Amino acid sequence: MTNRYHLIGNYVSPYVRKVLVCMELKGLDYTIDPIAPFVGNERFSQLSPLRRIPVLIEGDRVLNDSSVICQYLDERHPQPSLYPSDIGDRAQARWIEEYCDTWLGDVVVWGMFFQKGVKRYVFGEEPDEAIIARARDEQLPVALDYLESLLPADGFLFGEPSVADISIASFLRNAAFVRYTVDARRWPRVAALLERAWALPAFRKLAGLEEKSMRSPLAEQRKVLMELGAPVSAETLGTSVPRRGVMRLE
Numbered sequence: 001m002t003n004r005y006h007l008i009g010n011y012v013s014p015y016v017r018k019v020l021v022c023m024e025l026k027g028l029d030y031t032i033d034p035i036a037p038f039v040g041n042e043r044f045s046q047l048s049p050l051r052r053i054p055v056l057i058e059g060d061r062v063l064n065d066s067s068v069i070c071q072y073l074d075e076r077h078p079q080p081s082l083y084p085s086d087i088g089d090r091a092q093a094r095w096i097e098e099y100c101d102t103w104l105g106d107v108v109v110w111g112m113f114f115q116k117g118v119k120r121y122v123f124g125e126e127p128d129e130a131i132i133a134r135a136r137d138e139q140l141p142v143a144l145d146y147l148e149s150l151l152p153a154d155g156f157l158f159g160e161p162s163v164a165d166i167s168i169a170s171f172l173r174n175a176a177f178v179r180y181t182v183d184a185r186r187w188p189r190v191a192a193l194l195e196r197a198w199a200l201p202a203f204r205k206l207a208g209l210e211e212k213s214m215r216s217p218l219a220e221q222r223k224v225l226m227e228l229g230a231p232v233s234a235e236t237l238g239t240s241v242p243r244r245g246v247m248r249l250e
């Protein structure tokens with residue numbers, strides 16, 4: 001039997017992780033084509049006009065953007081709900097998700113993870129140390145101050161884990177990938193939330209696949225992920241030639 005959902009996107013992407021955690025929390029079956037956006041073929045360009053991951057395929061339906069996908073999955077499969085029931089809390093959760101997708105994405109993904117990982121290992125270029133230092137020493141601390149001011153001392157933001165907690169934990173995983181540890185003395189609530197969120201079975205299950213992906217060249221990732229039991233699809237939209245995305249020059 002074919003799975004209802006097919007996801008295109010690499011395990012190391014925080015946007016893909018958001019969707020995967022939602023699917024795992026909801027117990028949905030899926031297949032995955034774990035490509036990096038940079039190696040997508042022409043078919044990928046058709047499915048993802050901005051050449052970005054994740055893309056969710058459900059039969060003839062193609063959905064782009066992690067927030068759109070998470071909300072769609074939540075509406076299709078309401079239990080457990082990943083959006084707070086109170087309208088005000090729900091708006092707040094969406095804002096935190098948006099803040100992570102945009103600003104934490106800029107700082108953690110483009111300022112740190114792309115520079116230290118993708119740029120060197122995918123494009124064979126030297127990282128820009130000034131961009132990394134600014135992201136790590138100036139921009140991320142301000143973002144962590146802001147998150148610290150929002151977070152509760154215990155539990156999750158709105159009781160049960162919501163898309164807001166998932167977003168924070170997904171993006172800060174990428175900071176951990178480049179060996180950044182949130183200082184628990186300076187940001188105790190952020191550090192504790194990360195510990196709680198990353199301990200959820202959904203995050204734990206993905207962590208093994210992320211770590212293996214990080215340690216394997218793109219060309220070998222499908223094979224090693226299959227060996228680990230990941231639901232990798234038989235077909236891929238990946239090529240062996242990385243190219244720059246549509247949206248960014250850096």
Ligand SMILES: N[C@@H](CCC(=O)N[C@@H](CS)C(=O)NCC(=O)O)C(=O)O
Nearest residue numbers: 013015037052053065066067245246
């Ligand atoms: N707003 C989008 C952003 C997705 C995104 O930027 N994904 C990154 C992967 S970490 C990507 O595909 N980047 C390629 C590019 O921008 O060229 C979402 O939430 O899905």
